[in-house]
Amino acid sequence: MKIKVKFPDGSLREYEKGITPMEIVREMGIKKVIGAVVNGELWDLKRPLEEDCEKIRFVTLDDPEAPEFYRHTMSHILAQAVMRIYGRDNVKLGIGPTIENGFYYDFDIKNGKITEEDLPKIEQEMKKIIKENLPIERKTISKTEAKELFKDQPYKLELIEEIEGDIVTVYQQGEFVDLCRGPHLPSTGVVKHFKLLSVSGAYWRGSEKNPMLTRVYGTAFAKKEDLENYLKFLEEAQKRDHRKLGPQLELFILNTEFAPGMPFFLPKGAIVLNELMNFSRELHQQRGYKEIFTPLIMNEQLWKISGHWDHYAENMYFIEKDEERYAVKPMNCPGHILVYKSMTVSYRDLPLRFFEFGRVHRYERSGVLHGLMRVRSFTQDDAHIFCTPEQIEEEILGVLDLVNVIYKQFGFTYRVELSTMPEDHMGDEAIWEKATTALKNALEKANLPYKVNEGEGAFYGPKIDFHIKDSLGREWQCAxxxxxxxMPEKFNVTYIGPDNKEHTVVMIHRAIYGSLERFFGILIEHFAGAFPTWIAPVQVVVIPISDKHSEGAKKIVKEFSKSGFRVFLDNRRETLGYRIRQAQIQKIPYMVIIGDKELASGKLSVRTRTGKEIRDLSLEEFVKTLREEVANRKLELTLEG
Structure with a gap:
């Protein structure tokens, strides 16, 4: 039986049913192919084509699909190496997927465990498997055969039970066989450049009710240079890790015993948070927002009306008092609605913009908690705009401008995504169409390029998401x-229109920092802890060279304090070099060194945290420079220029 295969150039060829992409490649004389894309699906070179192919495209190591092939294969090479080292009978296999920039595999080791110290040994065995260049074969077998094949692998048996139909696919390389959908490389020797990165615990299928497995992470690249560059990137990211820098810079601590997922902010961290909030408050006040505060705990009936009870209860915290049940708020929206409903609102009063730094609590599994990035208690810079349908576009434009101003202040670039009506949506499609058009019009008027995610909006309305890019090129979804x-329908949130009748208001939810804690964590890593002067916890440290210079140094500290700067006197009985080094470790923007010469001349010797020295600077001149730098919220240190 013949099948038709269409190529990217539009040409159509006929082949015998069951021909593989590898046979086609050889016939056509195409080199360096590692896989294919068949009708939009990633396809092994050895996987037969059983029906007409509307489009086939071959994949080389330079194509964007290539990492899915070689990283998936590398996860199997990892599993094969672990089974060789620890013994087939001692290793129970979990899963081994590709992830962004790498791969992992989960193991249950019966007699022994895998630690970071074992990774070089596993890498050596992986290199042997790569050198063996074992052919990788895809096979389709019945579930009965699969159960026999994996009879000693309980996690695989669980997965087999959940596969629909009676046929499963397995991949074999040498003595190693794994349950897998693919795709994979033709053999284990195609890609050689890899590195195992870390070991962690992971519950089977992400549930705390299941056994804890050992997860080994790795990365792989087609080119050695790309691997080396990525490892340098990881090294730099590790230096910037907010979980390390936060305690080191005395910004925050985490107490996993008594408050897991709920960070404690130290005095220096509180300064940064307050500066972020003050900056945001100024901008919101200028744009007509009214700041409010809503209760942390409210009656469960509120959350039943809002829908959180039905859709979000497992992520909420509850308490009972006086035979009443209350919920700790996971979101601020219902509270803002209650404030709105406490007033009689005319169309002339709209839009109403309520703004709150609202503390919320959401239950997250302990396994996913991550520093400030994934927490159970956090503060949202939350705002809700209540407006008429005709005002949507103008209000969105105002928010887009505010987002741009705030992100520009920190040197962030960003990209935008627009998510449209999902299949499971609330409300009339005509209203959705009108709202989506308003969002598109606002984005286009703001000259913001955007990607459309069809059908990925929230069930209650379309949305715009912002992905900021930090100094290492990593993206974070924030605004x-x-x-x-x-929600306006559920709560009967209305306004009196020009016709003197009630109309349902449109509600715009928006956050720009998103989670203040998470944004703080991003900033720590973005600036590597070296904050711009305006948000730096300590802006100036005054360091007397010896005890005899301390009194003069105290007078200078007083002058800085009078001018409103956050200043610290370091007159500890340590060497000058040690104190300068400590100031640099603490990332303090400016150091003022006071000795005989400075006291005699009345001039200052100033050092920046990067080591640049400025001598014979008058106190008045330095204060003026600092005042301008802080007032303008400059990103760079003025005296560096």
């Missing part, structure tokens, strides 16, 4: 703008 048709 969001969401239109909501559901």
């Amino acid at each position: 969001t703008i969401q239109l909501d048709f559901m």
